[in-house]
Amino acid sequence: MQCKSGLAPLYAAIMLALAGPALAQETVIKIGHVAPMSGGQAHFGRDNANGAIMAVEELNAKGVTIGGKKVKFQLLAEDDAADPKQGTAVAQKLVDAKVNGVIGHLNSGTTIPASKIYAEAGIPQISPSATNPKYTQQGYKTTFRVVANDAQLGGALGRYAVNTLKAKSIAVIDDRTAYGEGVATEFAKAVKAAGGKIASQQYTTDKATDFLAILTAIKAKKPDVIFFGGMDNVAAPMLRQMKQLGISAKMMGGDGICTDALPKLAGDGLNEGQVICAEAGGVTGEQEKVMNAFVDRYKKKFNQNVQLYAPYVYDATMTMAAAMQQAGSAEPAKYLPVLAKIKHDGVSGKIEFDAKGDLKEGALTLFTYKGGKKEKLEVVK
Known part of the structure:
Protein backbone atom coordinates (compact mmCIF):
# COMPACT_ATOMS: atom_id res chain seq x y z
CA MET A 1 0.00 0.00 0.00
CA ALA A 148 -24.79 58.28 -31.99
CA ASN A 149 -23.19 61.47 -30.68
CA ASP A 150 -24.76 64.56 -29.09
CA ALA A 151 -24.98 66.43 -32.39
CA GLN A 152 -27.27 63.70 -33.68
CA LEU A 153 -29.12 63.15 -30.38
CA GLY A 154 -29.58 66.78 -29.36
CA GLY A 155 -30.39 67.71 -32.92
CA ALA A 156 -33.20 65.17 -33.19
CA LEU A 157 -34.73 66.36 -29.90
CA GLY A 158 -34.45 70.03 -30.85
CA ARG A 159 -36.21 69.50 -34.17
CA TYR A 160 -38.89 67.39 -32.45
CA ALA A 161 -39.57 70.16 -29.91
CA VAL A 162 -40.17 72.76 -32.62
CA ASN A 163 -41.64 70.74 -35.48
CA THR A 164 -43.69 68.08 -33.67
CA LEU A 165 -44.47 69.55 -30.23
CA LYS A 166 -44.83 73.06 -31.70
CA ALA A 167 -43.17 74.48 -28.57
CA LYS A 168 -43.11 78.29 -28.46
CA SER A 169 -41.27 78.81 -25.17
CA ILE A 170 -38.34 76.48 -24.52
CA ALA A 171 -36.06 76.48 -21.46
CA VAL A 172 -32.74 74.65 -21.21
CA ILE A 173 -31.00 73.37 -18.07
CA ASP A 174 -27.71 71.47 -18.05
CA ASP A 175 -25.60 69.93 -15.31
CA ARG A 176 -22.29 71.40 -16.54
CA THR A 177 -20.78 67.99 -17.22
CA ALA A 178 -19.26 67.27 -20.62
CA TYR A 179 -22.31 65.13 -21.43
CA GLY A 180 -25.00 67.45 -20.06
CA GLU A 181 -23.55 70.64 -21.52
CA GLY A 182 -22.80 68.94 -24.83
CA VAL A 183 -26.28 67.54 -25.46
CA ALA A 184 -27.94 70.77 -24.25
CA THR A 185 -25.80 72.86 -26.61
CA GLU A 186 -26.70 70.66 -29.58
CA PHE A 187 -30.39 70.76 -28.60
CA ALA A 188 -30.35 74.57 -28.46
CA LYS A 189 -28.59 74.77 -31.85
CA ALA A 190 -31.24 72.55 -33.43
CA VAL A 191 -34.10 74.55 -31.87
CA LYS A 192 -32.72 77.78 -33.34
CA ALA A 193 -32.03 76.17 -36.72
CA ALA A 194 -35.66 74.97 -36.81
CA GLY A 195 -36.91 78.50 -36.15
CA GLY A 196 -37.54 78.14 -32.42
CA LYS A 197 -36.33 80.28 -29.50
CA ILE A 198 -34.63 79.51 -26.19
CA ALA A 199 -36.51 81.55 -23.57
CA SER A 200 -34.25 80.66 -20.63
CA GLN A 201 -30.87 79.01 -20.07
CA GLN A 202 -30.10 77.69 -16.58
CA TYR A 203 -27.36 75.58 -14.98
CA THR A 204 -27.07 73.09 -12.14
CA THR A 205 -24.69 70.27 -11.17
CA ASP A 206 -24.77 66.49 -11.51
CA LYS A 207 -25.15 66.16 -7.73
CA ALA A 208 -27.80 68.83 -7.10
CA THR A 209 -31.19 68.04 -5.52
CA ASP A 210 -32.73 71.53 -5.09
CA PHE A 211 -33.91 73.25 -8.27
CA LEU A 212 -36.60 75.56 -6.90
CA ALA A 213 -34.69 78.76 -7.69
CA ILE A 214 -33.93 77.97 -11.32
CA LEU A 215 -37.38 76.45 -11.90
CA THR A 216 -39.06 79.55 -10.43
CA ALA A 217 -37.07 81.71 -12.87
CA ILE A 218 -38.10 79.43 -15.73
CA LYS A 219 -41.78 79.40 -14.67
CA ALA A 220 -42.01 83.13 -15.41
CA LYS A 221 -41.26 82.33 -19.07
CA LYS A 222 -44.32 80.01 -19.24
CA PRO A 223 -42.36 77.18 -20.88
CA ASP A 224 -43.91 74.53 -23.11
CA VAL A 225 -40.73 72.46 -22.90
CA ILE A 226 -37.87 72.23 -20.40
CA PHE A 227 -34.83 70.42 -21.78
CA PHE A 228 -32.50 68.90 -19.21
CA GLY A 229 -28.97 67.85 -20.10
CA GLY A 230 -28.00 65.37 -17.41
CA MET A 231 -28.83 62.02 -15.81
CA ASP A 232 -31.95 60.42 -14.36
CA ASN A 233 -30.89 60.74 -10.71
CA VAL A 234 -31.03 64.55 -11.12
CA ALA A 235 -33.98 64.69 -13.54
CA ALA A 236 -36.20 62.82 -11.06
CA PRO A 237 -36.17 65.38 -8.20
CA MET A 238 -36.41 68.11 -10.85
CA LEU A 239 -39.67 66.58 -12.10
CA ARG A 240 -41.05 66.42 -8.54
CA GLN A 241 -40.21 70.09 -7.98
CA MET A 242 -41.72 71.07 -11.34
CA LYS A 243 -44.98 69.52 -10.12
CA GLN A 244 -44.62 71.28 -6.76
CA LEU A 245 -44.37 74.64 -8.56
CA GLY A 246 -47.24 73.88 -10.91
CA ILE A 247 -45.06 73.74 -14.03
CA SER A 248 -46.86 71.56 -16.58
CA ALA A 249 -44.17 71.79 -19.28
CA LYS A 250 -42.88 68.67 -20.93
CA MET A 251 -39.37 67.62 -19.95
CA MET A 252 -37.06 66.59 -22.77
CA GLY A 253 -33.63 65.03 -22.43
CA GLY A 254 -31.05 62.70 -23.84
CA ASP A 255 -30.27 59.10 -23.02
CA GLY A 256 -29.08 60.05 -19.53
CA ILE A 257 -32.68 60.47 -18.37
CA CYS A 258 -34.16 57.89 -20.77
CA THR A 259 -34.07 54.95 -18.37
CA ASP A 260 -36.39 52.34 -16.91
CA ALA A 261 -35.41 53.68 -13.50
CA LEU A 262 -36.81 57.20 -14.06
CA PRO A 263 -40.46 56.43 -13.08
CA LYS A 264 -39.34 54.86 -9.80
CA LEU A 265 -36.92 57.71 -9.06
CA ALA A 266 -39.46 60.44 -9.92
CA GLY A 267 -42.47 58.83 -8.25
CA ASP A 268 -45.63 60.92 -8.60
CA GLY A 269 -43.56 63.71 -10.12
CA LEU A 270 -43.76 61.97 -13.49
CA ASN A 271 -47.01 62.59 -15.35
CA GLU A 272 -48.31 60.57 -18.30
CA GLY A 273 -46.46 61.46 -21.50
CA GLN A 274 -44.66 64.35 -19.77
CA VAL A 275 -41.12 63.22 -20.55
CA ILE A 276 -39.83 62.84 -24.10
CA CYS A 277 -36.30 61.55 -24.37
CA ALA A 278 -33.94 60.12 -26.94
CA GLU A 279 -31.74 57.08 -26.52
CA ALA A 280 -28.62 56.78 -28.64
CA GLY A 281 -29.25 53.66 -30.65
CA GLY A 282 -32.36 51.95 -31.84
CA VAL A 283 -33.47 49.02 -33.93
CA THR A 284 -36.32 48.34 -36.31
CA GLY A 285 -37.66 45.36 -38.24
CA GLU A 286 -35.77 42.07 -37.94
CA GLY A 362 -26.10 56.10 -35.78
CA ALA A 363 -29.77 55.57 -34.95
CA LEU A 364 -31.78 57.26 -32.20
CA THR A 365 -34.97 56.17 -30.49
CA LEU A 366 -37.50 58.63 -29.08
CA PHE A 367 -39.42 57.52 -25.98
CA THR A 368 -42.04 58.75 -23.55
CA TYR A 369 -43.44 57.29 -20.30
CA LYS A 370 -46.94 55.97 -19.77
CA GLY A 371 -48.23 53.86 -16.93
CA GLY A 372 -44.84 54.06 -15.26
CA LYS A 373 -43.12 52.39 -18.21
CA LYS A 374 -40.94 53.57 -21.06
CA GLU A 375 -42.81 53.56 -24.38
CA LYS A 376 -41.17 53.84 -27.80
CA LEU A 377 -42.33 56.69 -30.04
CA GLU A 378 -40.13 56.27 -33.10
CA VAL A 379 -36.65 55.42 -34.39
CA VAL A 380 -34.90 58.19 -36.33
CA LYS A 381 -31.54 58.62 -38.06
Whole structure:
Protein backbone atom coordinates (compact mmCIF):
# COMPACT_ATOMS: atom_id res chain seq x y z
CA MET A 1 0.00 0.00 0.00
CA GLN A 2 2.83 2.35 0.80
CA CYS A 3 4.31 1.74 -2.66
CA LYS A 4 1.02 2.51 -4.45
CA SER A 5 0.43 5.75 -2.59
CA GLY A 6 3.92 6.83 -3.46
CA LEU A 7 2.98 6.79 -7.14
CA ALA A 8 0.42 9.60 -6.65
CA PRO A 9 2.90 12.52 -6.70
CA LEU A 10 4.61 11.02 -9.76
CA TYR A 11 1.25 10.60 -11.54
CA ALA A 12 0.30 14.20 -10.73
CA ALA A 13 3.64 15.45 -12.04
CA ILE A 14 3.18 13.55 -15.32
CA MET A 15 -0.36 14.94 -15.83
CA LEU A 16 0.85 18.48 -15.13
CA ALA A 17 3.67 18.04 -17.63
CA LEU A 18 1.21 16.81 -20.26
CA ALA A 19 -1.16 19.70 -19.56
CA GLY A 20 1.67 22.23 -19.56
CA PRO A 21 1.90 22.79 -23.34
CA ALA A 22 -1.88 23.14 -23.63
CA LEU A 23 -1.99 25.67 -20.82
CA ALA A 24 0.94 27.57 -22.29
CA GLN A 25 -0.90 27.90 -25.61
CA GLU A 26 -3.87 29.67 -24.01
CA THR A 27 -3.12 33.38 -24.27
CA VAL A 28 -4.81 35.75 -21.84
CA ILE A 29 -6.28 38.89 -23.42
CA LYS A 30 -6.99 41.66 -20.95
CA ILE A 31 -9.99 43.90 -21.67
CA GLY A 32 -10.39 46.93 -19.44
CA HIS A 33 -13.87 48.21 -18.58
CA VAL A 34 -14.56 51.49 -16.81
CA ALA A 35 -17.84 52.93 -15.52
CA PRO A 36 -19.17 54.54 -12.32
CA MET A 37 -19.70 51.61 -9.96
CA SER A 38 -20.29 53.91 -7.00
CA GLY A 39 -22.24 57.14 -6.50
CA GLY A 40 -25.50 58.33 -8.03
CA GLN A 41 -24.84 56.71 -11.39
CA ALA A 42 -23.88 53.28 -10.07
CA HIS A 43 -27.00 51.68 -11.59
CA PHE A 44 -25.72 52.72 -15.02
CA GLY A 45 -22.25 51.44 -14.18
CA ARG A 46 -23.51 48.03 -13.09
CA ASP A 47 -25.58 47.80 -16.27
CA ASN A 48 -22.51 48.55 -18.39
CA ALA A 49 -20.37 46.08 -16.47
CA ASN A 50 -23.00 43.39 -16.95
CA GLY A 51 -22.88 43.90 -20.71
CA ALA A 52 -19.11 43.40 -20.66
CA ILE A 53 -19.40 40.33 -18.44
CA MET A 54 -21.89 38.75 -20.84
CA ALA A 55 -19.63 39.36 -23.85
CA VAL A 56 -16.48 38.02 -22.17
CA GLU A 57 -18.24 34.92 -20.82
CA GLU A 58 -19.73 34.16 -24.25
CA LEU A 59 -16.37 34.64 -25.98
CA ASN A 60 -14.67 32.29 -23.54
CA ALA A 61 -17.47 29.72 -23.87
CA LYS A 62 -16.96 29.69 -27.65
CA GLY A 63 -13.26 28.97 -27.29
CA VAL A 64 -11.99 31.80 -29.50
CA THR A 65 -8.67 31.42 -31.32
CA ILE A 66 -6.57 34.35 -32.48
CA GLY A 67 -3.60 33.82 -34.74
CA GLY A 68 -3.99 30.07 -34.37
CA LYS A 69 -3.82 30.19 -30.57
CA LYS A 70 -6.63 29.59 -28.13
CA VAL A 71 -7.26 32.68 -26.04
CA LYS A 72 -9.01 33.52 -22.80
CA PHE A 73 -10.51 36.96 -22.31
CA GLN A 74 -10.08 38.52 -18.88
CA LEU A 75 -12.15 41.51 -17.79
CA LEU A 76 -10.39 44.15 -15.70
CA ALA A 77 -13.21 46.30 -14.32
CA GLU A 78 -12.58 49.69 -12.76
CA ASP A 79 -14.75 52.32 -11.06
CA ASP A 80 -14.31 55.95 -12.12
CA ALA A 81 -17.28 57.20 -10.00
CA ALA A 82 -18.17 59.53 -12.93
CA ASP A 83 -15.28 61.70 -11.74
CA PRO A 84 -12.73 62.96 -14.32
CA LYS A 85 -9.78 62.74 -11.89
CA GLN A 86 -10.62 59.20 -10.87
CA GLY A 87 -11.21 58.42 -14.54
CA THR A 88 -7.66 59.36 -15.53
CA ALA A 89 -6.25 57.50 -12.51
CA VAL A 90 -7.92 54.22 -13.45
CA ALA A 91 -7.01 54.78 -17.11
CA GLN A 92 -3.35 54.88 -16.13
CA LYS A 93 -3.89 51.81 -13.96
CA LEU A 94 -5.22 49.88 -16.98
CA VAL A 95 -2.33 51.06 -19.15
CA ASP A 96 0.12 49.89 -16.49
CA ALA A 97 -1.70 46.53 -16.44
CA LYS A 98 -0.96 46.29 -20.19
CA VAL A 99 -4.58 45.79 -21.25
CA ASN A 100 -5.15 44.91 -24.89
CA GLY A 101 -8.10 47.28 -25.20
CA VAL A 102 -10.59 49.33 -23.19
CA ILE A 103 -14.39 49.42 -23.25
CA GLY A 104 -15.54 52.70 -21.69
CA HIS A 105 -15.82 55.04 -20.08
CA LEU A 106 -19.54 55.60 -19.56
CA ASN A 107 -19.59 59.40 -19.19
CA SER A 108 -18.17 61.89 -21.66
CA GLY A 109 -16.62 63.79 -18.75
CA THR A 110 -14.43 60.81 -17.85
CA THR A 111 -14.05 59.35 -21.34
CA ILE A 112 -12.50 62.47 -22.89
CA PRO A 113 -9.62 62.99 -20.41
CA ALA A 114 -8.97 59.24 -20.21
CA SER A 115 -8.77 58.98 -24.01
CA LYS A 116 -5.51 60.95 -24.03
CA ILE A 117 -3.88 58.38 -21.75
CA TYR A 118 -5.03 55.45 -23.87
CA ALA A 119 -4.01 57.22 -27.08
CA GLU A 120 -0.49 57.89 -25.80
CA ALA A 121 -0.20 54.19 -24.96
CA GLY A 122 -1.65 53.18 -28.33
CA ILE A 123 -4.50 51.24 -26.71
CA PRO A 124 -7.82 51.11 -28.61
CA GLN A 125 -10.80 52.47 -26.69
CA ILE A 126 -14.45 51.95 -27.59
CA SER A 127 -16.98 53.91 -25.57
CA PRO A 128 -20.47 52.41 -25.47
CA SER A 129 -22.11 55.57 -24.19
CA ALA A 130 -19.98 58.75 -24.30
CA THR A 131 -21.81 61.03 -26.73
CA ASN A 132 -19.98 64.38 -26.57
CA PRO A 133 -18.62 65.08 -30.10
CA LYS A 134 -15.28 66.27 -28.63
CA TYR A 135 -14.36 62.68 -27.78
CA THR A 136 -13.69 61.75 -31.41
CA GLN A 137 -12.61 65.21 -32.54
CA GLN A 138 -9.25 65.16 -30.76
CA GLY A 139 -7.38 63.51 -33.61
CA TYR A 140 -6.64 60.26 -31.77
CA LYS A 141 -6.65 57.09 -33.86
CA THR A 142 -7.55 54.99 -30.82
CA THR A 143 -11.00 56.46 -30.04
CA PHE A 144 -14.26 54.86 -31.17
CA ARG A 145 -17.90 54.83 -30.06
CA VAL A 146 -20.84 52.57 -30.86
CA VAL A 147 -23.67 55.08 -30.28
CA ALA A 148 -24.79 58.28 -31.99
CA ASN A 149 -23.19 61.47 -30.68
CA ASP A 150 -24.76 64.56 -29.09
CA ALA A 151 -24.98 66.43 -32.39
CA GLN A 152 -27.27 63.70 -33.68
CA LEU A 153 -29.12 63.15 -30.38
CA GLY A 154 -29.58 66.78 -29.36
CA GLY A 155 -30.39 67.71 -32.92
CA ALA A 156 -33.20 65.17 -33.19
CA LEU A 157 -34.73 66.36 -29.90
CA GLY A 158 -34.45 70.03 -30.85
CA ARG A 159 -36.21 69.50 -34.17
CA TYR A 160 -38.89 67.39 -32.45
CA ALA A 161 -39.57 70.16 -29.91
CA VAL A 162 -40.17 72.76 -32.62
CA ASN A 163 -41.64 70.74 -35.48
CA THR A 164 -43.69 68.08 -33.67
CA LEU A 165 -44.47 69.55 -30.23
CA LYS A 166 -44.83 73.06 -31.70
CA ALA A 167 -43.17 74.48 -28.57
CA LYS A 168 -43.11 78.29 -28.46
CA SER A 169 -41.27 78.81 -25.17
CA ILE A 170 -38.34 76.48 -24.52
CA ALA A 171 -36.06 76.48 -21.46
CA VAL A 172 -32.74 74.65 -21.21
CA ILE A 173 -31.00 73.37 -18.07
CA ASP A 174 -27.71 71.47 -18.05
CA ASP A 175 -25.60 69.93 -15.31
CA ARG A 176 -22.29 71.40 -16.54
CA THR A 177 -20.78 67.99 -17.22
CA ALA A 178 -19.26 67.27 -20.62
CA TYR A 179 -22.31 65.13 -21.43
CA GLY A 180 -25.00 67.45 -20.06
CA GLU A 181 -23.55 70.64 -21.52
CA GLY A 182 -22.80 68.94 -24.83
CA VAL A 183 -26.28 67.54 -25.46
CA ALA A 184 -27.94 70.77 -24.25
CA THR A 185 -25.80 72.86 -26.61
CA GLU A 186 -26.70 70.66 -29.58
CA PHE A 187 -30.39 70.76 -28.60
CA ALA A 188 -30.35 74.57 -28.46
CA LYS A 189 -28.59 74.77 -31.85
CA ALA A 190 -31.24 72.55 -33.43
CA VAL A 191 -34.10 74.55 -31.87
CA LYS A 192 -32.72 77.78 -33.34
CA ALA A 193 -32.03 76.17 -36.72
CA ALA A 194 -35.66 74.97 -36.81
CA GLY A 195 -36.91 78.50 -36.15
CA GLY A 196 -37.54 78.14 -32.42
CA LYS A 197 -36.33 80.28 -29.50
CA ILE A 198 -34.63 79.51 -26.19
CA ALA A 199 -36.51 81.55 -23.57
CA SER A 200 -34.25 80.66 -20.63
CA GLN A 201 -30.87 79.01 -20.07
CA GLN A 202 -30.10 77.69 -16.58
CA TYR A 203 -27.36 75.58 -14.98
CA THR A 204 -27.07 73.09 -12.14
CA THR A 205 -24.69 70.27 -11.17
CA ASP A 206 -24.77 66.49 -11.51
CA LYS A 207 -25.15 66.16 -7.73
CA ALA A 208 -27.80 68.83 -7.10
CA THR A 209 -31.19 68.04 -5.52
CA ASP A 210 -32.73 71.53 -5.09
CA PHE A 211 -33.91 73.25 -8.27
CA LEU A 212 -36.60 75.56 -6.90
CA ALA A 213 -34.69 78.76 -7.69
CA ILE A 214 -33.93 77.97 -11.32
CA LEU A 215 -37.38 76.45 -11.90
CA THR A 216 -39.06 79.55 -10.43
CA ALA A 217 -37.07 81.71 -12.87
CA ILE A 218 -38.10 79.43 -15.73
CA LYS A 219 -41.78 79.40 -14.67
CA ALA A 220 -42.01 83.13 -15.41
CA LYS A 221 -41.26 82.33 -19.07
CA LYS A 222 -44.32 80.01 -19.24
CA PRO A 223 -42.36 77.18 -20.88
CA ASP A 224 -43.91 74.53 -23.11
CA VAL A 225 -40.73 72.46 -22.90
CA ILE A 226 -37.87 72.23 -20.40
CA PHE A 227 -34.83 70.42 -21.78
CA PHE A 228 -32.50 68.90 -19.21
CA GLY A 229 -28.97 67.85 -20.10
CA GLY A 230 -28.00 65.37 -17.41
CA MET A 231 -28.83 62.02 -15.81
CA ASP A 232 -31.95 60.42 -14.36
CA ASN A 233 -30.89 60.74 -10.71
CA VAL A 234 -31.03 64.55 -11.12
CA ALA A 235 -33.98 64.69 -13.54
CA ALA A 236 -36.20 62.82 -11.06
CA PRO A 237 -36.17 65.38 -8.20
CA MET A 238 -36.41 68.11 -10.85
CA LEU A 239 -39.67 66.58 -12.10
CA ARG A 240 -41.05 66.42 -8.54
CA GLN A 241 -40.21 70.09 -7.98
CA MET A 242 -41.72 71.07 -11.34
CA LYS A 243 -44.98 69.52 -10.12
CA GLN A 244 -44.62 71.28 -6.76
CA LEU A 245 -44.37 74.64 -8.56
CA GLY A 246 -47.24 73.88 -10.91
CA ILE A 247 -45.06 73.74 -14.03
CA SER A 248 -46.86 71.56 -16.58
CA ALA A 249 -44.17 71.79 -19.28
CA LYS A 250 -42.88 68.67 -20.93
CA MET A 251 -39.37 67.62 -19.95
CA MET A 252 -37.06 66.59 -22.77
CA GLY A 253 -33.63 65.03 -22.43
CA GLY A 254 -31.05 62.70 -23.84
CA ASP A 255 -30.27 59.10 -23.02
CA GLY A 256 -29.08 60.05 -19.53
CA ILE A 257 -32.68 60.47 -18.37
CA CYS A 258 -34.16 57.89 -20.77
CA THR A 259 -34.07 54.95 -18.37
CA ASP A 260 -36.39 52.34 -16.91
CA ALA A 261 -35.41 53.68 -13.50
CA LEU A 262 -36.81 57.20 -14.06
CA PRO A 263 -40.46 56.43 -13.08
CA LYS A 264 -39.34 54.86 -9.80
CA LEU A 265 -36.92 57.71 -9.06
CA ALA A 266 -39.46 60.44 -9.92
CA GLY A 267 -42.47 58.83 -8.25
CA ASP A 268 -45.63 60.92 -8.60
CA GLY A 269 -43.56 63.71 -10.12
CA LEU A 270 -43.76 61.97 -13.49
CA ASN A 271 -47.01 62.59 -15.35
CA GLU A 272 -48.31 60.57 -18.30
CA GLY A 273 -46.46 61.46 -21.50
CA GLN A 274 -44.66 64.35 -19.77
CA VAL A 275 -41.12 63.22 -20.55
CA ILE A 276 -39.83 62.84 -24.10
CA CYS A 277 -36.30 61.55 -24.37
CA ALA A 278 -33.94 60.12 -26.94
CA GLU A 279 -31.74 57.08 -26.52
CA ALA A 280 -28.62 56.78 -28.64
CA GLY A 281 -29.25 53.66 -30.65
CA GLY A 282 -32.36 51.95 -31.84
CA VAL A 283 -33.47 49.02 -33.93
CA THR A 284 -36.32 48.34 -36.31
CA GLY A 285 -37.66 45.36 -38.24
CA GLU A 286 -35.77 42.07 -37.94
CA GLN A 287 -33.09 43.68 -35.76
CA GLU A 288 -35.68 44.08 -33.00
CA LYS A 289 -35.76 40.29 -32.63
CA VAL A 290 -31.99 40.22 -32.15
CA MET A 291 -32.12 42.98 -29.53
CA ASN A 292 -35.06 41.37 -27.74
CA ALA A 293 -33.18 38.07 -27.58
CA PHE A 294 -30.24 39.87 -25.95
CA VAL A 295 -32.55 41.57 -23.45
CA ASP A 296 -34.07 38.20 -22.54
CA ARG A 297 -30.62 36.62 -22.04
CA TYR A 298 -29.58 39.59 -19.90
CA LYS A 299 -32.66 39.36 -17.70
CA LYS A 300 -32.26 35.61 -17.27
CA LYS A 301 -28.60 35.98 -16.27
CA PHE A 302 -28.83 39.00 -13.96
CA ASN A 303 -32.48 38.83 -12.87
CA GLN A 304 -33.05 42.46 -13.81
CA ASN A 305 -33.89 44.54 -16.85
CA VAL A 306 -31.37 46.33 -19.05
CA GLN A 307 -30.98 49.88 -17.73
CA LEU A 308 -29.65 51.52 -20.88
CA TYR A 309 -26.19 50.85 -22.30
CA ALA A 310 -25.58 47.14 -21.66
CA PRO A 311 -26.32 46.11 -25.30
CA TYR A 312 -23.81 48.68 -26.56
CA VAL A 313 -21.16 47.54 -24.08
CA TYR A 314 -21.75 44.00 -25.28
CA ASP A 315 -21.44 45.11 -28.91
CA ALA A 316 -18.32 47.18 -28.22
CA THR A 317 -16.62 44.18 -26.58
CA MET A 318 -17.63 41.80 -29.38
CA THR A 319 -16.50 44.30 -32.03
CA MET A 320 -13.07 44.63 -30.41
CA ALA A 321 -12.75 40.82 -30.21
CA ALA A 322 -13.79 40.51 -33.88
CA ALA A 323 -11.08 42.97 -34.91
CA MET A 324 -8.50 40.92 -32.99
CA GLN A 325 -9.65 37.74 -34.71
CA GLN A 326 -9.56 39.32 -38.17
CA ALA A 327 -6.11 40.78 -37.50
CA GLY A 328 -4.84 37.49 -36.10
CA SER A 329 -3.44 39.38 -33.14
CA ALA A 330 -4.52 41.02 -29.89
CA GLU A 331 -1.58 43.42 -29.98
CA PRO A 332 -3.09 46.94 -30.12
CA ALA A 333 -0.82 48.14 -32.93
CA LYS A 334 -1.78 45.17 -35.09
CA TYR A 335 -5.54 45.04 -34.64
CA LEU A 336 -6.17 48.81 -34.42
CA PRO A 337 -6.14 49.33 -38.24
CA VAL A 338 -8.58 46.43 -38.60
CA LEU A 339 -10.87 47.89 -35.92
CA ALA A 340 -10.98 51.20 -37.80
CA LYS A 341 -12.37 49.42 -40.88
CA ILE A 342 -14.48 46.79 -39.13
CA LYS A 343 -17.97 45.79 -40.26
CA HIS A 344 -19.63 43.93 -37.41
CA ASP A 345 -23.24 42.86 -36.99
CA GLY A 346 -24.13 43.57 -33.38
CA VAL A 347 -27.29 43.26 -31.33
CA SER A 348 -27.76 47.04 -31.79
CA GLY A 349 -27.28 46.85 -35.56
CA LYS A 350 -24.38 47.19 -37.98
CA ILE A 351 -21.22 48.65 -36.45
CA GLU A 352 -18.96 50.53 -38.81
CA PHE A 353 -16.85 53.58 -37.96
CA ASP A 354 -16.11 56.76 -39.91
CA ALA A 355 -12.66 58.36 -40.13
CA LYS A 356 -13.03 59.95 -36.66
CA GLY A 357 -14.23 56.77 -34.96
CA ASP A 358 -17.89 57.77 -34.84
CA LEU A 359 -20.57 55.23 -35.64
CA LYS A 360 -21.79 55.49 -39.22
CA GLU A 361 -25.55 55.96 -39.52
CA GLY A 362 -26.10 56.10 -35.78
CA ALA A 363 -29.77 55.57 -34.95
CA LEU A 364 -31.78 57.26 -32.20
CA THR A 365 -34.97 56.17 -30.49
CA LEU A 366 -37.50 58.63 -29.08
CA PHE A 367 -39.42 57.52 -25.98
CA THR A 368 -42.04 58.75 -23.55
CA TYR A 369 -43.44 57.29 -20.30
CA LYS A 370 -46.94 55.97 -19.77
CA GLY A 371 -48.23 53.86 -16.93
CA GLY A 372 -44.84 54.06 -15.26
CA LYS A 373 -43.12 52.39 -18.21
CA LYS A 374 -40.94 53.57 -21.06
CA GLU A 375 -42.81 53.56 -24.38
CA LYS A 376 -41.17 53.84 -27.80
CA LEU A 377 -42.33 56.69 -30.04
CA GLU A 378 -40.13 56.27 -33.10
CA VAL A 379 -36.65 55.42 -34.39
CA VAL A 380 -34.90 58.19 -36.33
CA LYS A 381 -31.54 58.62 -38.06
